[in-house]
Amino acid sequence: FYANFRRVCVLFLVMEKSKQMYHCFIIKINHEQQKEFRDTARKFAREEIIPAAPHYDKTGEFPVPLIKRAWELGLMNSHIPEHCGGLGLGIFDACLITEELAYGCTGVQTAIEANSLGQMPVIIAGNNDQQKKYLGRMSEEPLMCAYCVTEPGAGSDVAGIKTRAEKKGNEYIINGQKMWITNGGAANWYFLLARTDPDPKAPANKAFTGFIIDADTPGVQPGRKEINMGQRCSDTRGITFEDVRVPKENVLIGEGAGFKVAMGAFDKTRPPVAAGATGLAQRALDEATKYALERKTFGKVLAHHQAVSFILAEMAMKVELARMAYQRAAWEVDEGRRNTYFASIAKAFAGDIANQVASDAVQVFGGNGFNSEYPVEKLMRDAKIYQIYEGTAQIQRIIIAREHLAKYTV
Amino acid sequence: MSARVLVGVKRVIDYAVKIRVKPDKTGVVTDGVKHSMNPFCEIAIEEAVRLKEKKLIKEVIAVSCGPQQSQETIRTALAMGADRGIHVDVSGKDYENLGPLQVSKILAALAKKEDVRLIILGKQAIDDDCNQTGQMTAALLDWPQGTFASQVDFQEDSLKVEREIDGGLETIKIKMPAVVTADLRLNEPRYATLPNIMKAKKKKIDTVKPSDLGVDLSSQLEVLSVEEPSQRQAGVKVETVEDLIKKLRDSGRI
Numbered sequence: 136f137y138a139n140f141r142r143v144c145v146l147f148l149v150m151e152k153s154k155q156m157y158h159c160f161i162i163k164i165n166h167e168q169q170k171e172f173r174d175t176a177r178k179f180a181r182e183e184i185i186p187a188a189p190h191y192d193k194t195g196e197f198p199v200p201l202i203k204r205a206w207e208l209g210l211m212n213s214h215i216p217e218h219c220g221g222l223g224l225g226i227f228d229a230c231l232i233t234e235e236l237a238y239g240c241t242g243v244q245t246a247i248e249a250n251s252l253g254q255m256p257v258i259i260a261g262n263n264d265q266q267k268k269y270l271g272r273m274s275e276e277p278l279m280c281a282y283c284v285t286e287p288g289a290g291s292d293v294a295g296i297k298t299r300a301e302k303k304g305n306e307y308i309i310n311g312q313k314m315w316i317t318n319g320g321a322a323n324w325y326f327l328l329a330r331t332d333p334d335p336k337a338p339a340n341k342a343f344t345g346f347i348i349d350a351d352t353p354g355v356q357p358g359r360k361e362i363n364m365g366q367r368c369s370d371t372r373g374i375t376f377e378d379v380r381v382p383k384e385n386v387l388i389g390e391g392a393g394f395k396v397a398m399g400a401f402d403k404t405r406p407p408v409a410a411g412a413t414g415l416a417q418r419a420l421d422e423a424t425k426y427a428l429e430r431k432t433f434g435k436v437l438a439h440h441q442a443v444s445f446i447l448a449e450m451a452m453k454v455e456l457a458r459m460a461y462q463r464a465a466w467e468v469d470e471g472r473r474n475t476y477f478a479s480i481a482k483a484f485a486g487d488i489a490n491q492v493a494s495d496a497v498q499v500f501g502g503n504g505f506n507s508e509y510p511v512e513k514l515m516r517d518a519k520i521y522q523i524y525e526g527t528a529q530i531q532r533i534i535i536a537r538e539h540l541a542k543y544t545v
Numbered sequence: 546m547s548a549r550v551l552v553g554v555k556r557v558i559d560y561a562v563k564i565r566v567k568p569d570k571t572g573v574v575t576d577g578v579k580h581s582m583n584p585f586c587e588i589a590i591e592e593a594v595r596l597k598e599k600k601l602i603k604e605v606i607a608v609s610c611g612p613q614q615s616q617e618t619i620r621t622a623l624a625m626g627a628d629r630g631i632h633v634d635v636s637g638k639d640y641e642n643l644g645p646l647q648v649s650k651i652l653a654a655l656a657k658k659e660d661v662r663l664i665i666l667g668k669q670a671i672d673d674d675c676n677q678t679g680q681m682t683a684a685l686l687d688w689p690q691g692t693f694a695s696q697v698d699f700q701e702d703s704l705k706v707e708r709e710i711d712g713g714l715e716t717i718k719i720k721m722p723a724v725v726t727a728d729l730r731l732n733e734p735r736y737a738t739l740p741n742i743m744k745a746k747k748k749k750i751d752t753v754k755p756s757d758l759g760v761d762l763s764s765q766l767e768v769l770s771v772e773e774p775s776q777r778q779a780g781v782k783v784e785t786v787e788d789l790i791k792k793l794r795d796s797g798r799i
Contacts, residue, residue, distance in 0.1 A: 209739030
């Protein structure tokens with residue numbers, strides 16, 4: 136009896152010490168509507184994205200017909216609030232859809248996801264007029280938007296961006312250079328982060344301002360479409376802003392609030408990015424498994440050789456865990472809690488395993504895997520960016536360490 | 546046009562699933578297996594919704610007979626554009642014995658109760674391949690039938706139905722009320738878009754029992770056993786025509 140009593144006390148102390156309330160984590164994926172959303176996304180991905188993906192990968196063309204179709208089916212812009220004509224879906228629902236689309240092609244999915252990233256600052260920080268004007272139009276036509284923060288000289292170090300915005304009367308004049316902007320050439324409007332306080336000593340949380348900029352504003356010059364390793368149909372460009380005039384009505388919250396707005400978007404957009412990486416990993420696992428059950432060597436199918444079946448088992452472990460990670464992160468933020476810790480874990484983990492699983496898939500395919508006639512080499516090329524965009528693998532670790540250590544210090 | 550259309554939708558094992566026979570040979574494994582709407586029923590719903598969009602009919606009612614899970618299939622029909630659903634609650638032994646005769650009795654009773662002018666069904670279900678429900682329903686109601694429809698033209702009080710038959714295409718004119726069964730090339734069913742899935746949540750699904758409709762579900766059929774088709778035997782190669790004839794004679798084939 137005493138031994139059990141001690142065990143219970145220790146358990147209680149451990150739980151108390153970690154200052155973590157143990158939430159009963161019930162994933163509501165059995166919710167009818169979520170299953171139906173996921174089924175529509177799955178059908179679209181398998182029947183329309185997968186057949187077209189190799190063509191778009193080869194040509195690098197922006198997949199306009201697929202994006203239009205996704206928009207018609209309601210698979211895009213899921214976060215837009217209902218008062219702007221959107222579905223107002225939570226992050227969990229969005230993640231389920233994103234995973235299915237990514238299974239088809241992560242290039243197409245990134246083009247669609249970049250819309251959510253560009254819209255998120257407006258959704259979390261826009262006033263009524265800004266939301267009606269810039270989110271409303273997304274529900275009326277299949278338009279794209281983009282999130283312009285990264286520059287040629289500053290990616291992870293957001294506080295190091297040099298694009299400046301000078302106030303002149305009722306306008307701001309923007310000058311600077313942005314780089315690696317997804318949907319840069321296709322966007323109808325941009326969310327832009329610029330430095331409004333020229334004093335280099337000004338703290339990050341006061342020096343930057345978020346703006347909404349119409350793409351047809353004079354002075355906005357998208358550069359050439361960049362040719363990348365993977366997700367090649369996604370439109371990535373440098374953009375030059377030369378004396379671009381933005382009305383003060385297009386400032387989000389107010390001058391100096393930009394850093395918080397830009398970073399706040401990530402807690403909501405990192406889980407879907409993790410979901411995208413998981414979709415890619417699931418595709419790699421499925422393709423490798425199908426191949427391993429067909430290809431014969433040394434008298435039996437590949438899958439019946441333990442070396443290969445162990446590779447598949449480890450791939451499966453990683454995919455399932457990545458899925459649970461993004462679902463936890465999405466559920467936390469939908470429940471109204473700060474999910475930074477879980478969002479970073481999900482994104483870091485999913486990005487890393489997507490690369491491992493895609494590489495393993497090529498390995499299972501052997502010589503065929505290296506060849507462009509088979510689907511897995513594309514997955515390996517597409518997977519790499521998941522360790523880089525939306526916060527590099529290294530930045531995620533900085534965030535996770537910070538959040539983790541904060542739980543142990545008073 | 547104030548016509549109401551009744552569309553039957555059946556919940557079946559998804560066409561992409563690899564079917565496995567239960568070890569006790571009483572049927573196929575259904576537990577935990579993915580189910581979806583019978584593809585021909587999807588085509589039937591699509592046709593009904595298109596008629597409504599053309600304003601040729603007033604209301605599309607989706608019907609499914611089965612256990613609680615049949616409501617999922619009705620929800621899909623609602624997400625595709627049906628106005629309301631009727632779930633005929635049949636479970637347990639009754640559900641195992643549910644065949645075309647029982648379903649057609651239910652549909653006939655519902656058609657009278659809901660004052661329906663047109664019944665559209667899939668030509669057959671992909672699980673039993675019976676291809677009987679449409680025909681039996683028409684017979685029970687004493688209504689004309691246009692089966693294997695690849696095109697349906699709505700005219701005031703009648704339908705021009707183009708049917709796919711073995712010899713080619715046959716076009717018939719039938720008076721309404723009538724029963725039509727949909728064949729593959731009738732149309733391309735639409736996706737359930739996300740906004741429509743959300744709207745479908747607000748649409749009504751009524752649950753009724755077969756006894757409420759005065760239908761007797763007893764079956765004259767008994768399934769004796771369900772088995773896999775026999776495995777294809779390996780062939781044998783022979784060198785000459787004489788060898789072939791000898792082998793055929795030896796095995797009693799000629």
